[in-house]
Amino acid sequence: MTQPNPKTARSLAEALQKACSDLVSEIVEFRGECSLTILDKSKVHEVCQVARDTLHFDMLTDVSSVDHYGDDPRFEVVYELYGMEHHAYLRLKVRVEEESCELPSVTSLWRTADWHEREIYDMMGIRFSGHPDLRRILMWEGYPYFPLRKDFPLEGKPTDLPETAFTDRAPLEGGPFVTTAGKQNVSQREPRAKAFEPED
Amino acid sequence: MTSSQTEVGYNTKIEGDVIVTKVDAVLNWFRKNSLWPMPMGLACCAIELMAAGSSRFDIARFGAEVMRFSPRQSDLMIVAGTVTYKMALAVRRIYDQMAEPKWVIAMGACASTGGMYRSYAVLQGVDRIIPVNVYVAGCPPRPEALLDALMKLQNNVVSKQPLFQGGILNNHKRPQPDAMAGQRVS
Ligand code: SF4
Numbered sequence A: 001m002t003q004p005n006p007k008t009a010r011s012l013a014e015a016l017q018k019a020c021s022d023l024v025s026e027i028v029e030f031r032g033e034c035s036l037t038i039l040d041k042s043k044v045h046e047v048c049q050v051a052r053d054t055l056h057f058d059m060l061t062d063v064s065s066v067d068h069y070g071d072d073p074r075f076e077v078v079y080e081l082y083g084m085e086h087h088a089y090l091r092l093k094v095r096v097e098e099e100s101c102e103l104p105s106v107t108s109l110w111r112t113a114d115w116h117e118r119e120i121y122d123m124m125g126i127r128f129s130g131h132p133d134l135r136r137i138l139m140w141e142g143y144p145y146f147p148l149r150k151d152f153p154l155e156g157k158p159t160d161l162p163e164t165a166f167t168d169r170a171p172l173e174g175g176p177f178v179t180t181a182g183k184q185n186v187s188q189r190e191p192r193a194k195a196f197e198p199e200d
Numbered sequence B: 001m002t003s004s005q006t007e008v009g010y011n012t013k014i015e016g017d018v019i020v021t022k023v024d025a026v027l028n029w030f031r032k033n034s035l036w037p038m039p040m041g042l043a044c045c046a047i048e049l050m051a052a053g054s055s056r057f058d059i060a061r062f063g064a065e066v067m068r069f070s071p072r073q074s075d076l077m078i079v080a081g082t083v084t085y086k087m088a089l090a091v092r093r094i095y096d097q098m099a100e101p102k103w104v105i106a107m108g109a110c111a112s113t114g115g116m117y118r119s120y121a122v123l124q125g126v127d128r129i130i131p132v133n134v135y136v137a138g139c140p141p142r143p144e145a146l147l148d149a150l151m152k153l154q155n156n157v158v159s160k161q162p163l164f165q166g167g168i169l170n171n172h173k174r175p176q177p178d179a180m181a182g183q184r185v186s
Helices: A006-019 A041-053 A113-124 B023-032 B045-053 B085-097 B108-113 B143-160
Strands: A028-030 A033-038 A059-067 A075-082 A089-096 A102-104 A127-129 A159-161 A165-167 B037-041 B076-080 B103-107 B134-136
Touching: A006 A033, A006 A041, A006 A089, A033 A041, A041 A075, A041 A089, A041 A102, A059 A113, A089 A102, A113 A127, A165 B085, B023 B143, B037 B045, B037 B085, B045 B076, B045 B103, B045 B108, B045 B143, B076 B085, B076 B108, B103 B108, B103 B143, B108 B134, B134 B143
Parallel strands: A033 A089, A102 A127, B037 B076, B076 B103, B103 B134
Antiparallel strands: A028 A033, A059 A075, A075 A089, A159 A165
């Protein structure tokens, strides 16, 4: 198998930037991986169409979402593209504000986006316009929260949907892996384990 | 008989081919040696449950090898694995469909307490929705531990279970459906 080629990745990223110069940011290269930010979230579909059709990124390996709690815009969605012919990767990022919380779907370009977008909707609450079947995928229909958001407590919240499912708070007892949303840096926000505090 | 203890026993020389016992005792003895498990395999613990059922550990030695995938044919639910909230009411429904008398083994940390999943998605112990007779520690418990739990349950079946009183041992209180919304049943 041919290894991913950083040179190809770079030149393809440059080609995409040239083709959509007013839609994407500068290329950020880190360890041979190129990332571009799509500046206008309503143009996600257009940029992805160019990447797929003219630059042959025919495979969408992943779509993920990030919650930059406390920042504006709050959310970020990351598309990982790959080309079966040129074996190069490309990462596209787009920021989404909390108010609208909606992005154009790319399911018409890559069918694999279907479940990825459903998962993002389920866990993060970002909606995808044009998605053929935007339902929750892990939690059940009717569950009222989006559990991967940073302001959702790890222990969960009590809910009750008769005949379907209920949830309750898990007893965390202030134990390890408790996150505090909105703190400045990661080590404050997500300490490996809370410091042990003797009782007296 | 002159001994101070009244012996319920059997002496072929005196009594011939007759056994004196109580109906309770004999029915429980039947039950004990032919528990039909409902394998509620929900996560990694189910692998150990399969090991307990196959040749090396051979749960058939204890009469519990007839794993039934229909709740109506089984009387021992072995909850092996992580019970998520999404699955919880399905587990409860399957338990409700099992005919009395019936028993439950919570196999492993997850089924007993939620295990390492202190999380919004996981039921913190299957005893919040169904009564549990024996808890097995471990993550996962070895098949021997499950066999030990089965033997403990068998001892309970013969010694404690009165006839026609449901399958619940030790006067264990059954949770009512309205107590199911996440409350621990004492
Ligand atoms: S107790 Fe351990 S082995 Fe068993 S289901 Fe839970 S995580 Fe898996």
